Amino acid sequence: MYEGRFFGDKQHGFGRLAVGDLTYEGEFRGGVIHGKGRQERAGGAVYTGEWADGERHGLGEYRAADGTVYSGAYVRNQRAGKGTLLWADGTRYDGAFERGLRHGRGHCVWPGGDVYEGEYADGRKEGVGRFTAANGDTYEGAFARDVPHGFGEYTHTDGAKYEGYWIDDKQHGQGKEEWPDGA
Numbered sequence: 001m002y003e004g005r006f007f008g009d010k011q012h013g014f015g016r017l018a019v020g021d022l023t024y025e026g027e028f029r030g031g032v033i034h035g036k037g038r039q040e041r042a043g044g045a046v047y048t049g050e051w052a053d054g055e056r057h058g059l060g061e062y063r064a065a066d067g068t069v070y071s072g073a074y075v076r077n078q079r080a081g082k083g084t085l086l087w088a089d090g091t092r093y094d095g096a097f098e099r100g101l102r103h104g105r106g107h108c109v110w111p112g113g114d115v116y117e118g119e120y121a122d123g124r125k126e127g128v129g130r131f132t133a134a135n136g137d138t139y140e141g142a143f144a145r146d147v148p149h150g151f152g153e154y155t156h157t158d159g160a161k162y163e164g165y166w167i168d169d170k171q172h173g174q175g176k177e178e179w180p181d182g183a
Contacts, residue, residue: 004028026051041065049074072097095120118143141166 004015010031011017017024017033026037033039038048049060056062056074063069072083078100079085085093085102095106101123102108108116118129125131125143132138141152147169148154154162164175 027035142150
């Protein structure tokens, strides 16, 4: 059911639309959701923000029924550009998105205290970054498929270090180890 303004025989201007488990209140253009508005699903998911030609497009905030919240830019219904994603478990990501996934430079903090700052591709740590574990250990260097892969330096809180190559999160090939006693 639609209640609101029309231009000719099409929804145009401000209106309210209810279809199945979905309700929308906001702007329409030429019979299509377009402009600013709020969409809510019966299960609890809510999007408030900008629309273009019936799709989330521009700045907005999406609150999923499970408590996950995304605030930032959208392009054609997908997270794109800068944004903040807060998962229900408390994990928080601030940074770039592309095609709905973390992609580009970003900063992620997990509830246990682990922190990653660096590059992402297709939702995973990929490229150069710095991971700091909750216990203070750090790895700085190359990542692939979410794990250390390539050249990097791992520093333990006790001062021990490994600088060298990694393959799939394991030390591999040429490297140098230092121990707290200087050995």
